[in-house]
Amino acid sequence: MTPHPDNGRAAAMSSAVGAQNIPVSLRALSSLPDIDYADLFTLPADAVATPEQWARAMFGDVPSPGERFIWRGLLGLRLSHGRSPDTVAGWRISGRGDGWIRLETASWFLNANLLVQVSGGRVSLATFLHYDRLLGRLVWPPLSAVHRRLVPRVFGVAAAKIDRHVTRG
Incomplete structure (x- = not known):
């Protein structure tokens, strides 16, 4: 049996909704x-990595097939094609500062931000949505339950990638 990629980290994860x-x-x-x-x-994080490194470890340079299905297919989000220093998984890097990076995209019915922050031995991922049309209010609530179930796994995989990167030097 293959251990879950979070290596027990999910138990140390905290979350908030609203x-x-x-x-x-x-x-x-x-x-x-x-x-x-x-x-x-x-999530507590001992490894020293930038917010962009964490974002790329979480989502990659281009969206995975599953991310494309959810982001483009279900949410209609406009994503950039191909690899670019200005995007993470097709989301445009729209802001960054000391200890944080903001990814941004939109569809015809909602706008979205993903914010990765690294501070005080922790890494955080915040999701912010603004509904431009009623469809956003109808589509996102059931998808948000799936989203909240997937995030701990995304964090676990990312933490393992960051740990491997730090170990290799």
């Missing part, structure tokens, strides 16, 4: 005019 439960300092890094959905996952 904009009111996300620190104001983190919400302020979103580019959205209003936040209709927000969640935050935080």
